Structures are given as structure tokens and as C-alpha cells.
Amino acid sequence: MNQEGESYLNLHRFVLGRKVLNQSAHHLVQDGATFHVHYWGVVPKHYDNSLHKHSFFEICYVIDGKGTYMEKDCVYTLQKDILFISKPEILHQIRSEKGLALVYVAFELIESESSNEWINMMEKVKQCQQPVIEVKEDTTANLLWKALLIESIKTKNNFFEYILPNLAASLIHSLLEMFIPNPQANIQANISENTSSLLAQAKLFIKDNLANDLKLSHVANHLHISGRHLSRLFVSELGINFSKFVQKERINQAATLLKTTDLTIKDIARETGYLDVHYFTRVFTDIMRQPPRRFRALYMNSEKIIYTDD
Incomplete structure (x- = not known):
């Protein structure tokens, strides 16, 4: 693997950036949507957790390692470049013997501050029947997440408070698009942009x-x-x-x-x-x-x- 890939796999250097993200990228407003981010996570070694559920969405990306994700009596294999979503009120569990290198974000749409289009879109995400998908390294979501982590550990400058929330909002939009069970998702995204x-x-x-x-x-x-x-x-x-x-x-x-x-x-x-x-x-x-x-x-x-x- 090239040097750039190795630096991304070494999540230890991004752990401090997690604190910065939780401080600076928790209220995100972009394109008619307002999100409250409950937490950002960067874990170099994630092992087992108990069976649990959330009242919000959580999306995780596997940087490295192997494990399993269980939801609704279904067990999915986790490995490098796997993206998975835990929807509100759905029992789920992550397990790994040797540890998973994970980045994740937990969030919910503030409906009172968002457009009807976004409220409807989030309902579509809740209907997603495939919570685990494999992504390529050069996908928009992957590149945005990488850029966000890099920005989070940079020395603050005049543009820091602008760049970080906008990158974070774009990342969440990109992640959600991947879980909308609609073959016309890309067309709808273009319509939304227009x-x-x-x-x-x-x-x-x-x-x-x-x-x-x-x-x-x-x-x-x-x-x-x-x-x-x-x-x-x-x-x-x-x-x-x-x-x-x-x-x-x-x-x-x-x-x-x-x-x-x-x-x-x-x-x-x-x-x-x-x-x-x-x-x-x-x-x-x-x-x-x-x-x-x-x-x-x-x-x-x-x-x-x-x-x-x-």
C-alpha cells in the first residue's frame, strides 16, 4: 500500500481530531437540512459491544480489520472498505476478535429546521434494507471522510470554523445518499442541487x-x-x-x-x-x-x- 494509504490506516494520529470534530462539527446546516451530530468517533481498535439500539442514525466505516455486524438476526461480514448504517430503534451489535479500525458518526435531522424534501429523504433511509455495503477507496464519501480527519488535526486558521462544518455536512449528505433505496437517487441529488x-x-x-x-x-x-x-x-x-x-x-x-x-x-x-x-x-x-x-x-x-x- 502507498504511503498515503498507510497514513490513513494509522488512525492513532486522528484520535485527537475526534475531540475537535465533536466541538466544531455538531450543528450542521446545508442545502435545506439541519443535522445535530451526537458524536464523531475514531477508534483504532474496536472489539465487541453489547446488543443495543439508538434513537438516531449511526454510520460506520471500516478502515481496516475484520469482524461482524448483527442486525435483525442477520450477520454481516465486516472488513476494509465496508460502510454500515444503524438506523433508529434497530437492535444491532459489532463484534471483532482482533479489533476493527473504525470511524463513525451519529446524527439526526432536526426536522423543525429542515425542508420537507429532507424529512422525506430521511424516511427513505429508514426503509433501507441493506445496512452493509462495500465502497471503493475513491468514492466521494471515503474521500470526504479522509479530508475531514486531516482537517481536524490541522492548526486552526481563519477558515477552520468554516471548512470543518461544511466538510462534515457534505460527508453526511454523501453517506446518506448511499443508503437511499431508490435507483433514481443520483437524479434526485442533481435535482436537489439545482x-x-x-x-x-x-x-x-x-x-x-x-x-x-x-x-x-x-x-x-x-x-x-x-x-x-x-x-x-x-x-x-x-x-x-x-x-x-x-x-x-x-x-x-x-x-x-x-x-x-x-x-x-x-x-x-x-x-x-x-x-x-x-x-x-x-x-x-x-x-x-x-x-x-x-x-x-x-x-x-x-x-x-x-x-x-x-
Whole structure:
């Protein structure tokens, strides 16, 4: 085996990275899904454990060694490059006489913070009838897991807190895709990627054009899709309709301008797409619980208090 492969097999050097992962990659948000990671594991020698079950998903990857995995009275052989999943509430057991080199992750989807598409996808994973699969060394999941372990033991830099959670989220997405019992899984993944791209473009266009008339039809035309399609994207991916999202962005921008500029209330209303300053004031007050002028005054007063304390 080449030197790179040997370094990956030597899991001892990644054990410290496990602590870093558990500290920095436990709340993952990506592409409409929010995952809570209960724990990451790196075990150079895993022997027997008792028959048990979890209330969450656990996915393990065998780096080296031999053993067995038991689930529902079925016994599966474990060896290098085997990936296996333990689903919620399913009794299972791992056994190995000489020890398995394992990496693993335990997680669950936070449904209240995830799209319906992801909730449905996780239900499909629960229906998987083949909990043990063999993977090639150059599969996406394998390479992502390797990259994640390497990043976990690097010296922290300015990008560390960004790279680690995003790598971790991409890994979980890639792992789950392998256990979806659907021959169209890859097609669905491409559709999901296209959906996320369209939504990102729509959100960016809205944020860059808050001063303009942002009708659903205008934004849809810019993206070359139907208004109905765009409307469905916002509801399914964000849980909010198009007009509510635009209103939220307008008011958030107005609040920022009130705090960071000397613009008049009338000018801020125009900058955020409200031609009628009275209507702007009414909407702002409903959402922020304070009229614009008082909101600015309260913020300025709080800033003065902070400076006095320092």
C-alpha cells in the first residue's frame, strides 16, 4: 500500500481530531437540512459491544480489520472498505476478535429546521434494507471522510470554523445518499442541487434589488422559471412564502440602515422598496415592535452605554 494509504490506516494520529470534530462539527446546516451530530468517533481498535439500539442514525466505516455486524438476526461480514448504517430503534451489535479500525458518526435531522424534501429523504433511509455495503477507496464519501480527519488535526486558521462544518455536512449528505433505496437517487441529488442553486440565485437577486419593485413574476423571469415554481421553492425549502421573505429582507436592511447610517426615515423607506413612508413605518413597527425612529434611538442609547462601561 502507498504511503498515503498507510497514513490513513494509522488512525492513532486522528484520535485527537475526534475531540475537535465533536466541538466544531455538531450543528450542521446545508442545502435545506439541519443535522445535530451526537458524536464523531475514531477508534483504532474496536472489539465487541453489547446488543443495543439508538434513537438516531449511526454510520460506520471500516478502515481496516475484520469482524461482524448483527442486525435483525442477520450477520454481516465486516472488513476494509465496508460502510454500515444503524438506523433508529434497530437492535444491532459489532463484534471483532482482533479489533476493527473504525470511524463513525451519529446524527439526526432536526426536522423543525429542515425542508420537507429532507424529512422525506430521511424516511427513505429508514426503509433501507441493506445496512452493509462495500465502497471503493475513491468514492466521494471515503474521500470526504479522509479530508475531514486531516482537517481536524490541522492548526486552526481563519477558515477552520468554516471548512470543518461544511466538510462534515457534505460527508453526511454523501453517506446518506448511499443508503437511499431508490435507483433514481443520483437524479434526485442533481435535482436537489439545482433547486438549491435556483433558490440561492433568487435570494441574492432579492437582496441586491431591495429598492426596486420585487414582484414574484419579475424574479421568476430573471431566473427563467415560472412564478409557480419559484413560489414552491420558497415554501418547500425555507418554509416561508415569497412575499414574506421579501418583506423580511426589506425590514432587516432597514434596521441595518437605521443603525449604521444617518439617512432619514423617508430615504431608508425608499432604499428598501417602500414608496410610502407611512406604510413603511407601519410594517416596520409590526415586525420590530418599535417604530423606526424609536428603534434608532434605542440602538444609539445602547451604544453609548456600552462605550461608558468600557
